[in-house]
Amino acid sequence: MAIAREAEPVGSLQEVKEAGLDREDLLGVYRNMLVTRGIEERGHILYKQGKIPGSFYTGRGNEAAAVGVATAMDDVDVGTPLHRDMGVHVTRGVEPWRIFAQYMGRADGPTKGKDGNVHMADSRLGLLAMVSHLPAMLPVAVGCALAFRIREEKRVAVGWFGEGASARGDTHEAMNLAGVRKLPVVFVCDNNQWAYSTPTYLEYATEHVADRAEAYGFEGVVVDGTDVLAVYREARRAIEKARSGGGPTLIECLTLRMEGHAVHDDAFYVPKDMFERWAENDPIERFRNWLREHAELGDEEEDQITSGVKKLLNDALTRAEESPLPDPSTLTDGVFATSEDLDTPHHK
Template identity: 80%
Template sequence: MAVREAEPVGSLQEVKEVGLDREDLLAIYRHMLLTRGIEERGHILYKQGKIPGSFYTGRGNEGAAVGVGTAMGPNDVGTPLHRDMGVHVTRGVEPWRVFAQYMGREGGPTGGRDGNVHMANAELGLHTMVSHLPAMLPVATGMALAFKIRGDRRVAVGWFGEGSAARGDAHESMNMAGVRQLPVVFVCDNNQWAYSTPTYLSYSVEHIADRAAAYGFEGVVVDGTDVLAVYREARRAIEKAREGGGPTLLECLTLRMEGHAVHDDAFYVPKEMFEQWAAQDPVERYRTWLHNHAGMTDDEESEITSAVKRILIEALDRADESPLPDPSSLAGGVFASFEDLDTPHHK
């Protein structure tokens, strides 16, 4: 079974056929701008010395993250990683909480206990990543196994990078998901670099999605800079899983447009590569599409842009007002009680 390479999305009609109306289209744009805005401001906070550690950005991955996040159903679950701020934003995480998290403040989702993008809101169906990669794939697979055993019509989405695809837990998860035909979608953010390691040193097949055939399910490669194509493919894979059709491996091809994190200037990435991929910047590409195909007016655009700016300014202030955690609360939240787990996503 050869991997399928997804076509780009062209017309408004095609988009309507996959279930998005004009309001959805504008919401996608807002989510992409918010994602980029959070990451650009995070970079500034880092330079101001307000962030301990580093700041991870997914510049270039906004379309891939928002596309998949938009395709998930309200009761679906996911394990987004450090390039997937767009997933948190799409599912409704408030930007001020992201800044508070990075600044180590009480208002962050981990209450200042963990740093950077090691955060998620379980009530929104997102489960916090641990640093070890791709250790969340077995978690996503396990959630899908639970859904199947209980007969829930829910789907788990697990993210991984092309570099971490080389590790055993990626293989074990996909093998088990294939054997048990679990309702899980594996999303590979293939941004062509794993820190300084290029793809030719990470895998020897043409596409990571080629591997899906060996696990007995479908592999699809999609241009990760085309948010609508990502949405269409993710939606198809998620609904197929929901209907009992088993897993899909969806590979979103992008370029990591910045360093591994903001402390890394990516000197090892050829300049021409950045120039080539900058020409298909996902946010700009979608903005142009909205003007050309969905009749987005300049007024609508500036309304969205200023609303996003306002949200970000308020978010920075609110995060800055959030105190550092009280050291006496250190051991709190380590063990979950039954009440803590009383969310729609733990039932």
């Protein structure tokens, strides 16, 4: 039996305005979702051209979940996005050309060519780069929240994790400490129903991952991760609750991982009809239809947005290809933070 609250879909434009988004914001959300998907689609091409070292992961199907949560964050907040959360980087303002440079190991990528393609983040935008070990970033997000509490800052940390990673001990430790100390942190579970080839019924025995929140002393919410406005509304609520001293929330965004675990995996183990069912709820198509129905998005405006995104990404690819490979003499730069590195609003 479900314990977590199951969030309603978002209906009217009025309801969205009350949640804090005007029409311009809505078009910005749409654009960010298109940019997110466009970056990852071009990433596939770069991979096939042999230009991306290592494997390559995407978040197809997770664009609404990632963009919805990031749109609800304030500039002063911090987050630890993972391999499915390209939309968080895009929404926080990482320029696409720097993401392509990162994919190709170039000097202008956020890790300056020193870490794998999706292992990146720009700390100046309040994002902390992921490490491979999952869900090792959750205790880091909780640590940020503890620091905000000690410094009496009105800031919130957002920690992402997959439903598979929720089975590991660090998830429990992070959520327990956050619950006990009522810390300003929001846990976001990207529940894409697979952990590599493991389905959810072999990952956890509750109906929802978010059902566990009650055991840690805070609220759990399950939201349809293909509904960007519902994700935004729930994330905004949770973030503002955390900011005003109300403690953590666990938001579970339910989606389907629409591709293999990474490029090397054809996802033969995912039933075909599952893909077909979820394809009918493509998050971008869904939001596009909503905008046409509720926010008067017409053909001309839509063309402007899509051609603007296309141009942005084409220019970004050209600029990234011009970025040099890192100079070997810089190999040890950045291993330790300098005082200049720490002189950012997020480190103070």
